[in-house]
Amino acid sequence: MDERVLTPRNRGFLFLDSHPAGCEQLVADMWEACPAPASASASASAPVDAPEADRPVALVVGSSAGYGLAATLAGLKRAGIRGIGVCFEKAPTARRTATAGWYRTAATADIARAAGRDLVLLNGDAFSDAMKDQVADLVEKRFGGRLDYLIYSVAAPRRTDPETGTTYSSVLKPIGGVNRTRTLVFDGEGVPEVREVETGPAEGDDVEQTVAVMGGADWERWIDHLAGRGVLADGFTTAALSYIGSSLTAAIYRQGTIGAAKAHLEATARTLDERLARTVGGRAVTSVNGAAVTQSSTAIPGIALYTGLLRGVLGEGLVPPIHQLAALWDQLTGVVPLALDDEGRVRLDTFELTDDVQTAVAERWETATTATVADLADLDWFRAEVRRLYGFSVPGVDYTAPVATDVPWPDHTTDSAR
Known part of the structure; x- marks a missing residue:
């Protein structure tokens, strides 16, 4: 068992290692923060105290991070789901820890087990037909051949089309x-700086490439x-799951290449x-989530600058992903x-996106400099x-203590709540 003391090493917002105990505690905190069902008959799919075999079966594509992780945990606790999560994470090596999503997935599996939920977590390329076949096999053999929900939450730099073999880059x-635009950076000592950055326009097939990765093609292929x-x-x-955001960031986001992909998704x-x-009396929607880190x-x-300013305006009124996804599960x-725009x-x-919040953020945006941003x-x-x-920086974790880094991936072949 490889145990060592881990300290954060980063290049900007990218960290080279992840802390297993911190990731585990973070998942536990999200689970605790997720509101429990209001009553034993809260869900139209099945009562929250229903036998495992009667619970809704859900698939979350992109289950290890961000809103996808929140969808998985909120689904387990708020909606009482069982089912499958798919993500793509790197295992620990002799030199590096696993990715944070690897450790978050292991913690999610432990929580599902303790809650008596049959949750299978798969690591691999969600864009591939091989992964889609593996999921379909599991639904047939383990979950009675019935899938009730699919949450799609994938952000990736590249996608290989299974039919053509062409690899697209976003x-x-x-x-x-x-x-x-102005953006927020921190130097090696953690001192904030507001900088102006320039991004050149999309050229050639940049838009088409980004849409091929981040648009709706893979989501539709999963359904097919x-x-x-x-x-x-x-x-x-x-x-x-999607995002629109503020007019302050629209040029690079909603009106940019990623925005074109989001429009395709919608x-x-x-x-x-x-x-x-x-065909099945079903529904398909996009869910527009609020800002999060x-x-x-x-x-x-x-x-980064926008989100920091938004938190400065809203404080605790900034709704965390786990609460947003609990609300989504209530609607689904x-x-x-189901309330749609x-x-x-x-x-x-x-x-x-209320007028008063956006006005307050815009005023701060206009006056934010390195000297004033704090x-x-x-x-x-x-x-x-x-x-x-x-x-890192998760309350309740002793970062001076050695921690095991070679955490195994959850084994779904023997561990089942069935």
């Missing part, structure tokens, strides 16, 4: 011109694959919704009616949130 670029295997239950419901939802209604969001120019399972999207971001943004919170992505 980019973060504005469309139509250069974008200049599972429908072809005949495992979609009557009333099957699927949601893809168009795919409308197509799938019509199809599922016709995630490994994906920290890579987007301007988002019928605890409360004019574009057919579930909106979990209303706390962020008074305008919640930098202590933001720094801690970034570190917690990798298992």
Whole structure:
């Protein structure tokens, strides 16, 4: 058993190692923060105290981080699901720890086991047909051939099309011109700096490449694959997680290459919704979530500054992902009616986009400089949130103690709550 004391080593917002105990505690804290079902008959799918075999079966694609992790934990606790999570994480080596998602997945498996939930967690390429076949096999053999829900939460730099073998790469670029924006960085001592960054416009097939990775093509392929295997239950419901955000970040995000991919995702939802209604009496929606500090969001120019300022305005009113996803599960399972905007999207971001909040954030954005940002943004919170992505700065963890890093991946072949 490899045990060592781990200290954070990072390059900007990217950390080279992850802390297993910190990741475990983070998952436990999310589980504790998730609201329990309101009553034993809260879910329209099945009562929360129903036998395991009667619980809804769900698949979460992208289950180890960010909103996908929140969807998995909230699904287990709030909606009483069982089922499958799919993610892509790296194992520990002699030189490096595993990725944070590896340790979060191990902790999620422990929580599911303790709660008596049959949860299978698979590590591999969610874009591949081999993974889709593995999931369909599990649904057939382990979960009675019935899948009730699919949550799609994938952010990736590349995708290989299983049919053509072509590999596409996503980019973060504005469309139509250069974008200049301010962003937040920290030096090696943790001192904040507000910098202006310039991002050149999309060129060539940048938009098409990004849409091929981050749009709705793979989500639709999952539905095609599972429908072809005949495992979609009557009333099957699927949601893809998305983000719109503020006008302050729109040029690089919603109006940029990633925004084009999100628009494709929403168009795919409308197509799938019509199809599922016709074939299984089901639904397909996109869920627009509010801002959060995630490994994906920290890579987007301007988002770090915006999120820190937003927290400065909202404080504890900034709704964490676990609460947002609990609310989504309530809508998907019928605890409360499915509330959609004019574009057919579930909106979990209303706390962020009210006029008064956006006006306050915009005022701070205009005056934020290296000298003033500490008074305008919640930098202590933001720094801690970034570190917690990798298992550091988690309250209750002794970071002076050696910790085992070679945590095994959960073994679903022998460990079942069936």
